[in-house]
Amino acid sequence: MALKSYRPLTPTLRFKSLPAFDEITKARPAKRLLEPKKKTGGRNHFGRLTSRHIGGGHKHHYRKVDFKRRKRGIEAEVLGIEYDPNRSARIALIKYSDGELSYILAPDGLGVGARVMSGAEAAPDLGNAMPLSAIPLGTNIHNIELTPGRGGQIARSAGQQATLNNREGGYGLVKMPSGEIRRIHETCYATIGQVGNVDHMNVSSGKAGRTRWQGRRPHVRGMVMNPIDHPMGGGQGKSKGGGGRHHPVSPWGQLAKGFKTRAKHKPSDRFILERRRGKKRSA
Numbered sequence: 001m002a003l004k005s006y007r008p009l010t011p012t013l014r015f016k017s018l019p020a021f022d023e024i025t026k027a028r029p030a031k032r033l034l035e036p037k038k039k040t041g042g043r044n045h046f047g048r049l050t051s052r053h054i055g056g057g058h059k060h061h062y063r064k065v066d067f068k069r070r071k072r073g074i075e076a077e078v079l080g081i082e083y084d085p086n087r088s089a090r091i092a093l094i095k096y097s098d099g100e101l102s103y104i105l106a107p108d109g110l111g112v113g114a115r116v117m118s119g120a121e122a123a124p125d126l127g128n129a130m131p132l133s134a135i136p137l138g139t140n141i142h143n144i145e146l147t148p149g150r151g152g153q154i155a156r157s158a159g160q161q162a163t164l165n166n167r168e169g170g171y172g173l174v175k176m177p178s179g180e181i182r183r184i185h186e187t188c189y190a191t192i193g194q195v196g197n198v199d200h201m202n203v204s205s206g207k208a209g210r211t212r213w214q215g216r217r218p219h220v221r222g223m224v225m226n227p228i229d230h231p232m233g234g235g236q237g238k239s240k241g242g243g244g245r246h247h248p249v250s251p252w253g254q255l256a257k258g259f260k261t262r263a264k265h266k267p268s269d270r271f272i273l274e275r276r277r278g279k280k281r282s283a
Helices: 200-204 208-213 267-271
Strands: 003-005 018-019 034-036 062-064 078-084 091-096 101-105 129-131 140-142 153-154 162-167 171-175 183-185 189-190 270-276
Touching: 018 091, 018 200, 078 101, 183 267, 267 270
Parallel strands: none
Antiparallel strands: 003 018, 034 062, 078 091, 091 101, 129 189, 140 162, 140 189, 162 171, 171 183, 183 270
């Protein structure tokens, strides 16, 4: 994927860097794989705001992506690479030999006409989904299951990939995109390759309006609010939290920097061999 830059004729264009969409080969989605997507505006079923800075934006249809790769042992042909407004990655429309259509995450380098398959007997080629027990060591993978049969949950966004480092005791040792090394059961499925749209992290919208089109509302700093609205509000001028030094906190007073929110005795800790910050797991 390439990025498209613009001549700095206006302040908006000066820093704008958008996707060129040169990998997109199919403009319209398959209608049978769409379903309505209702906007919440960040509100729950009581109508109360539970997630701030959400609202507006363009209408979307949800694309039903097959994260489970449920049709095993049946080869499929890639009909096209499409844009998905619900995620940063591109999606690929595939057609199985029995005529069924499906969407999968499009790995980097997958093209129209390629053949993909899911199952333990599949070859370790780009776009094929296999259990960790059948994937060669050192292979880059994405769309990784944490629980057998639940569907891929790890490494699904644009440019993400993990690496299968080793296998021991019925588990695969997978190095996550964060650097964490985690033990995952070898019957869990993963897809070969890196998620496409690799340059997504370098996109610069150039203007606030494009962000509003995506359904994001303005984010106001707590420091410029009044004391009644935020713990860090108030004070004369640029004060650090109402006249005295105040550590950054959320509107409800929880520390925003350095405060550990992970449970101390989380059951999944036993599957983590090495933390993402390089700390070894305590015995």
